[in-house]
Amino acid sequence: MTTALSGRIAVVTGASAGIGLAIAQELAAQGARVVINARRAEVLKQVADDINAKSSEHRKADDRQLGEGPVCVPVAGDCSEQGVIDQLLNTAKRSFGAEADLVVVNAGRGLSGSVLTSDTTQWDEMVRTNILGAAAMMRSAARRLTSLVPEGETGQSGAWLKRAGRDMIVIGSVVGRNVSPYSSMYGGTKFAVHGMVEGVRRELAPKGVRVSLVEPGFVISEFQGVAGYDPAWFKGVMEKIGPALDPADIARAIAFVASQPAHVHIADILLRPTRQEYP
Numbered sequence: 001m002t003t004a005l006s007g008r009i010a011v012v013t014g015a016s017a018g019i020g021l022a023i024a025q026e027l028a029a030q031g032a033r034v035v036i037n038a039r040r041a042e043v044l045k046q047v048a049d050d051i052n053a054k055s056s057e058h059r060k061a062d063d064r065q066l067g068e069g070p071v072c073v074p075v076a077g078d079c080s081e082q083g084v085i086d087q088l089l090n091t092a093k094r095s096f097g098a099e100a101d102l103v104v105v106n107a108g109r110g111l112s113g114s115v116l117t118s119d120t121t122q123w124d125e126m127v128r129t130n131i132l133g134a135a136a137m138m139r140s141a142a143r144r145l146t147s148l149v150p151e152g153e154t155g156q157s158g159a160w161l162k163r164a165g166r167d168m169i170v171i172g173s174v175v176g177r178n179v180s181p182y183s184s185m186y187g188g189t190k191f192a193v194h195g196m197v198e199g200v201r202r203e204l205a206p207k208g209v210r211v212s213l214v215e216p217g218f219v220i221s222e223f224q225g226v227a228g229y230d231p232a233w234f235k236g237v238m239e240k241i242g243p244a245l246d247p248a249d250i251a252r253a254i255a256f257v258a259s260q261p262a263h264v265h266i267a268d269i270l271l272r273p274t275r276q277e278y279p
Contacts, residue, residue, distance in 0.1 A: 004259035006031030008164060011088050011100045013079045013137060014107030016043045018221030019171060022247035023104055024072065025051060026255050032102065034072045035092045037084070041076035048074040070095075079107050080133025085140045101148055102258050103141040105134050105170040110227030114184040119228070123185065130189035131196075134170065138200050141168050142209070149208040158208070165262045166209045169254055170197045174217040174270060178279035186227065201267060210265040212257050217272035217279075218244040241276040 010027045014020035016038030024036045028051045038044045051072040073095045077084035092100040108130045111118050145166045153160045175183055176190025194213060201211035218241065224234055238244060249271060257266045 003029070003031035004255060005102070008032040008102050008258065009092050009096045009098055009100045010034045010102040010104065010258075011037070011092055011141070012104045012106060013037045013088070016040050016047060018223055019216070019219060019247045019250050020104075020106040021047055022251035023106060023254055026248065026251035027102070027104075027258075028055060028071050030255050030259070032071075033096045035075055035088055035095065035100065036072060037075050037077065037079050037088050037107070039076065039078055041074075044074040044076050048072040078133075079137060080128050082136055082140070085137055089140060089144055099144045099148055100141075101145065101164065102167045103137070103145065103169070104254060105137045105141070105168065107133060107137075108171065108189075110183065110223050110229075111186045112183060112228040112230070114181055115188070118183075118185040126186065126189060130186075131192045134193055135196055138168065138170065138196065142200060142204060145209045146204065146207050154206065154208040160208045161262050163262055165258065165260060165264075167212065167258045168200070168204070168209065169212045169214060169257060171250075172197065172213050172215045174215050174272060175279050177215060177270065180279040182233075183227070205265070208262070210257075210267075212266055213268045214250065214253060214257070215268070215270040216245060216250050217270075217276045219247060219250060220244045221247055241273055244273050244276075245271060 005027060010032045012020055012024045012034060015024045015036035024034050028034050036044060036048060052070045055071045073091055075088050075091050079085060089100060109126055111122055111126050145168060148166050149160045172194050173190040175187035176194045180187055197211060197213045204211050253269050253271060260266060
């Protein structure tokens with residue numbers, strides 16, 4: 001069955017758990033072929049195996065010939081490193097025969113506490129992952145995505161309008177728009193990401209490439225544990241604003257953004273649990 005993202009080739013970072021895992025699963029379910037990345041090689045391989053197994057089941061249930069081979073390929077490593085970024089994008093082209101036309105910059109980590117109270121020993125890693133790594137991924141993805149729209153085709157009557165969109169989708173945060181005293185150091189990195197995304201959007205829009213920002217509110221995932229949130233505090237927050245978002249909620253939004261006609265650009269989506277009034 002033809003689905004919304006059939007024929008698209010995607011790259012998803014931070015895909016071993018949480019939002020990234022849900023994104024990879026959703027894009028594959030919508031017909032995309034996906035290269036996934038995270039640091040945990042064994043976990044990442046299992047994610048790819050599960051996605052490929054589900055794809056194989058769908059193929060068997062369909063009467064038409066849908067082709068062979070995996071729809072999901074893992075590339076383990078730290079995606080803040082340029083070599084890993086290059087490997088991700090090269091793997092997409094080598095595995096699926098064309099450059100990735102849907103890049104999801106999701107990898108990142110949280111940190112509990114403010115500029116005044118957070119653990120300073122974790123600052124460097126968070127800045128490297130959330131800001132520098134995201135910037136390097138956006139830069140490399142931009143070069144590949146702009147190569148997919150030939151020079152001179154981006155006018156009002158360009159042939160590019162008849163093809164699928166070319167997308168870079170970056171995961172920001174509600175705390176990158178509204179300062180939270182509980183996580184202002186982490187939020188500061190997301191403010192930086194939001195600024196970079198808007199700058200890249202303005203550079204790439206005339207070239208027919210869509211750059212979108214997705215800003216989740218509270219999502220239940222491994223994020224809270226890695227960030228070091230106090231369990232009692234977080235339980236209290238959930239009692240006040242829950243139920244929280246699920247990673248699948250974010251994944252559906254991303255698939256929706258990517259499935260728009262080439263001339264339609266959803267530049268920014270902010271998703272909150274219904275009862276979350278702030279941030």
